[in-house]
Amino acid sequence: MDARRRACLEAMGLPAWSRRPDRILPGAPFPAVQERVAQQADAPVAEENPARLDWDALEARVSSCTACALHAGRTRTVFGVGARDADWLIVGEAPGAEEDRQGEPFVGRAGKLLDAMLAALGQSRAQVYIANTVKCRPPQNRNPLPAETDCCAPFLDRQIELLAPRIILAVGAVAARRLLATDAPVGRLRGQVHHYGPASIPLVVTWHPAYLLRKPEAKAGAWQDLVLAAGAAGAPRGSPG
Amino acid sequence: MSAAVEDWRPHARPMTEADLDAVTSIEQRAYGYPWSRGIFIDCLRVPYVCELLEQAGSAVGYAIMSISADEAHLLNLCLDPRLQGRGLGARLLDHMTELARDRRVAVIYLEVRPSNAAALALYRRAGFSRIGVRKAYYRAGPAREDALVLARTL
Numbered sequence: 541m542d543a544r545r546r547a548c549l550e551a552m553g554l555p556a557w558s559r560r561p562d563r564i565l566p567g568a569p570f571p572a573v574q575e576r577v578a579q580q581a582d583a584p585v586a587e588e589n590p591a592r593l594d595w596d597a598l599e600a601r602v603s604s605c606t607a608c609a610l611h612a613g614r615t616r617t618v619f620g621v622g623a624r625d626a627d628w629l630i631v632g633e634a635p636g637a638e639e640d641r642q643g644e645p646f647v648g649r650a651g652k653l654l655d656a657m658l659a660a661l662g663q664s665r666a667q668v669y670i671a672n673t674v675k676c677r678p679p680q681n682r683n684p685l686p687a688e689t690d691c692c693a694p695f696l697d698r699q700i701e702l703l704a705p706r707i708i709l710a711v712g713a714v715a716a717r718r719l720l721a722t723d724a725p726v727g728r729l730r731g732q733v734h735h736y737g738p739a740s741i742p743l744v745v746t747w748h749p750a751y752l753l754r755k756p757e758a759k760a761g762a763w764q765d766l767v768l769a770a771g772a773a774g775a776p777r778g779s780p781g
Numbered sequence: 782m783s784a785a786v787e788d789w790r791p792h793a794r795p796m797t798e799a800d801l802d803a804v805t806s807i808e809q810r811a812y813g814y815p816w817s818r819g820i821f822i823d824c825l826r827v828p829y830v831c832e833l834l835e836q837a838g839s840a841v842g843y844a845i846m847s848i849s850a851d852e853a854h855l856l857n858l859c860l861d862p863r864l865q866g867r868g869l870g871a872r873l874l875d876h877m878t879e880l881a882r883d884r885r886v887a888v889i890y891l892e893v894r895p896s897n898a899a900a901l902a903l904y905r906r907a908g909f910s911r912i913g914v915r916k917a918y919y920r921a922g923p924a925r926e927d928a929l930v931l932a933r934t935l
Contacts, residue, residue, distance in 0.1 A: 656789040660836050662867025759788060763837035771863035 590694040591701070595624055598698055602675050608691040610676035610684070616643045620671035620699060627773055628661075628668040629705035630654065631696065631715040633748065634684045640677035645670045650749040654711070657749065657762070661770055671699050673718045689718045700737065707773035708741055709766070712748030719743060726751075730765050733772045742772035789837050791869055793876040796831035796843055798822070803840035804833070811859050814920050821845075829856065830880055834873045842869055844877045846889075853881045855891040858900075870903045878907070882935050889935065892928035894919055901929070909933040 593601055603617045618635040621644050630646075638648045646654045655665055674684040674692045684692075696718070700708070710716045716729050719736050720743070729745040736743040746765035747758050796804065801821055808815040824831055824845050830853075834842040842860035846853050855877060860869050881889055892915060893900050909931040918928035 652786055653789075656786040657837075660789040660791070661864070662869070760838045763789075763839050767839075767841075767861065767863050770867075 590698045593698060595702055598695065598702070602695050605675070605695075608676075608688045610674065610678055610688055613679050614676040615640045617675045618643055618645050618672055618677075619675060620669060621645060622665060622669035623667055624669065624703065626667060626669040626703060627706040628658075628663060628769075629700065629703055629708045630658075630668055630670045631708060631710050631719060632670065632672045633712050633714040634672050634674040635677040636681055637677065639672075645672050646749070649753055653749040653752060657766060660763070661766055669699075669703055669705065671696060673715050683714055689714065693718065697737075700741070704739065705741060707769050708736055708743040709769050710743060710745045712751065716745040720745070730761065731768070733768065742769075744769040744772060791834055791836045791841065791872050793832050793834050793873060796825065796833040796845075798825060800833050800840060800843075804843050807840065807842065807859060807861050811862050816857065824856070830877070832873070832876060832880070834860075834869060834876075842873050844873050846877055846881065848881065848884055848886060851885060851887040853884075853886040853889045855889055858891075865899060870900075871907065874903060874907050878933075878935070886935055888932055890930065890932050892918065892930055894921075894926055895929050896921075896926065904931050904933075907933065 588597075588601075590598060590601060599619045602619050605611060605617065614635075618639050632645055635645065636648060639645055645651075654670075658665065658668060673689050673696060675695060676692075678684050678688070708719065710719050713726050716726060717723060720729065720734055722729070726745055726747055730747070732744075734743040734745065735741065744765055746769075747755075747762050752759055752762055801818055804821055805815070805818050808821075821831075827847070830846040830848060832844050832846075833840055834844075840861075841864050842858075844858040845856045847856060848854075858870065858873060858877070860873070878889065889909075890912075891904065891909070893904065895901070910933070911929055912932045913930040915928040915930060917925035919926040
């Protein structure tokens, strides 16, 4: 079924059923997943270093990745979405149930809020690039483990390298921890411009939209972070003056 | 949920004295020769039409307009420099134009520095045209800069 048909069905509120790629259901209890991984562990793996792949090869590589146990519980990988020449990169946490079903990051209520936050900056989802720290859904929507974010790190690093964004917005602790290699909480990391990688790309940390839904009083701080990020990114391309 | 999303849209409301910290902070970052806090207080007292553009509970810009008879003069229209180039200026100018229309204004005048390309582009797109020049109107370092006088009939 193509994306348009899926979108039509979704607009009518009809769930689109599709054959699952394997017999383990998404959200399966972890022991079952681990057992399966153990069975696969000795399968021969000959994979090219992600740091040399282009966008399409990288996406294909992610979709077939079995580097950590999370792959066994996913419906599909959530690679990322948006313009591959975007100025803004938004980095979230890991796919939730909806994201896992649709293959797109930030599709639920938190996604709607993220869209509103981007619109406040005059940006649409199609203009920015949105990726997660981890590309597969962790079971029971738990946070990804450090070992899992480590497994996924070469993919996000390569995405950042290919994109070369003018600003990275890390939403939530998982993304901040991964990109800044720190254990500091979001509350201490937000409100300042950090830098990421050899290219020293400006990076701003802010609250995850899901947190803002629970704590609306944090919204003013999040907006200040977005304005800070907008200043660090410079004027948008094609703006007058 | 909808409220959470709504808050992020820009919306304009009348400026009050409580907004002056945010307003003067933007003014100082946006202009080489900013208005003083006293000027804004005077504008509120007259009262001129003083409007604040807000997003997510924070000021992002403002505009001040005097209206007499059927003429309006747009005295100041300013956005946080970090948020310029995102359509907020057009949004605020539309709002001021609507307020002028509500008060049966026939023509809006304004002055702008010829060096302010972003502002000129904004006003041109909104249908303003050049009707004159005030020679050496603005301070500009040791020299002076002309002001272009623009107008738009409603």
